[in-house]
Amino acid sequence: MDAARTGDRAAIARLLSMVERGGAAAHEVGRLCHPLSGSAYTVGLTGAPGSGKSTLTSALIGHLRADGARVAVLAVDPSSPFSGGAILGDRVRMGDHVLDTDVFIRSMATRGHLGGLALAAPEAIRVLDAAGAAWVLVETVGVGQVEVEIVGAADTTVVVVNPGWGDAVQANKAGLMEIADVFVINKADRPGAADTRRDLEQMLDLSTPGDWRPPIVCTVASAGEGVEELAAEIDRHRAFLTGDGRLAAKRRQRLRDELGLIVTARLRHRADQLLDAAEREQLEQDVVERRLDPWSAADRILGAVDA
Amino acid sequence: MDAARTGDRAAIARLLSMVERGGAAAHEVGRLCHPLSGSAYTVGLTGAPGSGKSTLTSALIGHLRADGARVAVLAVDPSSPFSGGAILGDRVRMGDHVLDTDVFIRSMATRGHLGGLALAAPEAIRVLDAAGAAWVLVETVGVGQVEVEIVGAADTTVVVVNPGWGDAVQANKAGLMEIADVFVINKADRPGAADTRRDLEQMLDLSTPGDWRPPIVCTVASAGEGVEELAAEIDRHRAFLTGDGRLAAKRRQRLRDELGLIVTARLRHRADQLLDAAEREQLEQDVVERRLDPWSAADRILGAVDA
Numbered sequence: 001m002d003a004a005r006t007g008d009r010a011a012i013a014r015l016l017s018m019v020e021r022g023g024a025a026a027h028e029v030g031r032l033c034h035p036l037s038g039s040a041y042t043v044g045l046t047g048a049p050g051s052g053k054s055t056l057t058s059a060l061i062g063h064l065r066a067d068g069a070r071v072a073v074l075a076v077d078p079s080s081p082f083s084g085g086a087i088l089g090d091r092v093r094m095g096d097h098v099l100d101t102d103v104f105i106r107s108m109a110t111r112g113h114l115g116g117l118a119l120a121a122p123e124a125i126r127v128l129d130a131a132g133a134a135w136v137l138v139e140t141v142g143v144g145q146v147e148v149e150i151v152g153a154a155d156t157t158v159v160v161v162n163p164g165w166g167d168a169v170q171a172n173k174a175g176l177m178e179i180a181d182v183f184v185i186n187k188a189d190r191p192g193a194a195d196t197r198r199d200l201e202q203m204l205d206l207s208t209p210g211d212w213r214p215p216i217v218c219t220v221a222s223a224g225e226g227v228e229e230l231a232a233e234i235d236r237h238r239a240f241l242t243g244d245g246r247l248a249a250k251r252r253q254r255l256r257d258e259l260g261l262i263v264t265a266r267l268r269h270r271a272d273q274l275l276d277a278a279e280r281e282q283l284e285q286d287v288v289e290r291r292l293d294p295w296s297a298a299d300r301i302l303g304a305v306d307a
Numbered sequence: 308m309d310a311a312r313t314g315d316r317a318a319i320a321r322l323l324s325m326v327e328r329g330g331a332a333a334h335e336v337g338r339l340c341h342p343l344s345g346s347a348y349t350v351g352l353t354g355a356p357g358s359g360k361s362t363l364t365s366a367l368i369g370h371l372r373a374d375g376a377r378v379a380v381l382a383v384d385p386s387s388p389f390s391g392g393a394i395l396g397d398r399v400r401m402g403d404h405v406l407d408t409d410v411f412i413r414s415m416a417t418r419g420h421l422g423g424l425a426l427a428a429p430e431a432i433r434v435l436d437a438a439g440a441a442w443v444l445v446e447t448v449g450v451g452q453v454e455v456e457i458v459g460a461a462d463t464t465v466v467v468v469n470p471g472w473g474d475a476v477q478a479n480k481a482g483l484m485e486i487a488d489v490f491v492i493n494k495a496d497r498p499g500a501a502d503t504r505r506d507l508e509q510m511l512d513l514s515t516p517g518d519w520r521p522p523i524v525c526t527v528a529s530a531g532e533g534v535e536e537l538a539a540e541i542d543r544h545r546a547f548l549t550g551d552g553r554l555a556a557k558r559r560q561r562l563r564d565e566l567g568l569i570v571t572a573r574l575r576h577r578a579d580q581l582l583d584a585a586e587r588e589q590l591e592q593d594v595v596e597r598r599l600d601p602w603s604a605a606d607r608i609l610g611a612v613d614a
Contacts, residue, residue, distance in 0.1 A: 199513070255595050255601065259604055262604075262605040264571075266609055268571070287562050290344075298573060
């Protein structure tokens with residue numbers, strides 16, 4: 001932990017591996033990191049595969065590093081095999097930052113973690129926060145529900161789409177409209193960027209009017225275009241949140257949610273242990289075919305808790 | 308139960324009161340009704356207060372009754388005081404059907420029911436189903452999250468809006484776009500109906516393309532206009548669901564979800580009993596202020612389960 005605090009990448013990587021594996025060691029890491037955390041600013045980046053999130057993240061790192069801030073990237077990928085402690089350069093397109101000792105990049109999988117990604121991700125962020133990162137960028141590979149929740153829990157959430165009709169529709173479908181604080185139309189040099197902007201504006205018109213209307217930034221991440229504007233919009237959102245206590249309230253709620261998730265995951269784990277999958281499936285089938293009522297089925301599932 | 312099966316309204320009302328109060332008696336009612344249920348078709352109606360849902364429901368009853376089918380209406384109102392067994396005529400605008408013994412109308416509140424409305428509503432529907440209703444219309448007063456979930460779980464869900472710009476936007480905000488199988492623009496004789504239709508079509512264009520695109524029906528429920536078309540669209544959706552096993556799959560999933568809710572509600576109830584609100588608040592505050600980590604807080608919340 002002391003080594004991690006000084007930015008020792010191997011030490012940070014070991015702590016993250018412990019978090020990924022879950023169990024008692026992960027909780028011990030969490031216990032150590034929790035009092036040391038709370039100063040990093042988290043930015044979530046999400047969007048469909050191929051939208052250029054990694055390139056954009058890499059370009060954003062370069063911009064944030066200009067201030068000398070320490071930056072960590074957590075690439076969340078539930079479908080990837082367990083990374084087993086890959087530390088650096090495991091995301092090819094972020095190779096630019098391999099030699100920068102103040103940039104830490106890590107892919108995260110969660111095999112074996114009770115509660116899965118929804119619980120493992122905040123724990124990993126806590127490690128990076130406690131290790132002194134000023135910025136933690138959380139990037140997801142896909143837009144599944146849990147990934148959306150994780151990224152949506154960041155201080156500022158960036159939703160990346162591409163030019164063309166379908167993309168804004170897909171973003172809406174994936175529930176990204178609700179979590180976006182900033183929209184990016186990446187690969188904006190391709191045809192259709194104006195259509196996509198119009199679609200997004202239209203969807204914003206139709207959605208909740210709030211105190212913050214997500215700005216739309218056009219970028220060509222591979223050429224570094226628009227990245228400065230993106231960084232400026234992130235800063236503007238950060239100033240908006242910080243201004244009147246929203247950030248503190250958002251973080252407080254996040255910790256409460258995490259505590260609720262931990263309690264629920266532990267309870268569910270107990271319930272799951274009470275019956276194996278085949279037994280549960282049989283009970284459900286009995287309820288569906290009306291041989292058994294739902295309360296008696298619940299009694300059987302919960303029975304072993306009382307035993 | 309035998310009396311309820313013959314359509315005895317007082318007997319049905321007593322069973323529903325038991326369900327509202329929750330506890331062991333409610334589960335006993337559920338156990339009795341579960342094997343007898345499964346033949347009613349459920350239609351959910353939701354929309355903002357004042358959109359004319361009750362008038363529309365009343366007009367729809369008249370139409371469904373033309374076939375001689377027995378119809379039950381469950382008006383879900385989480386904010387109303389406990390109805391304490393009001394049986395008939397408790398919804399003034401449904402007064403038309405007071406003398407029709409094959410129409411059963413009931414407001415439902417859920418004081419005291421563990422799991423709240425989300426669990427009490429399917430239990431009440433089960434009672435009405437077992438009592439021989441061919442149609443169960445579930446109407447909500449507001450559009451809160453739980454109400455949306457309940458109505459969205461109906462076989463066919465009708466979302467009611469009014470003419471004018473704001474209404475379609477509010478429907479979208481309340482998460483009604485996702486659950487609608489049929490849209491109704493009620494009070495369609497007022498200015499703005501065409502605008503509202505255009506807004507809805509636009510939102511449908513932007514949302515998930517599926518095998519069923521929700522039709523939009525214009526009604527003036529107070530004059531009975533458009534009600535026949537609404538009934539026809541409900542029938543068309545029913546035929547769509549029945550055609551290829553979707554209805555059976557939807558109902559199977561609904562029972563599985565209910566079982567999951569029962570198990571989770573019981574587990575949460577246990578966890579809640581372990582700490583009073585003040586103790587939990589204090590624990591959350593300790594986590595937020597980093598005097599305590601989330602895992603130790605969860606240990607304390609769950610500690611009494613193991614004790």
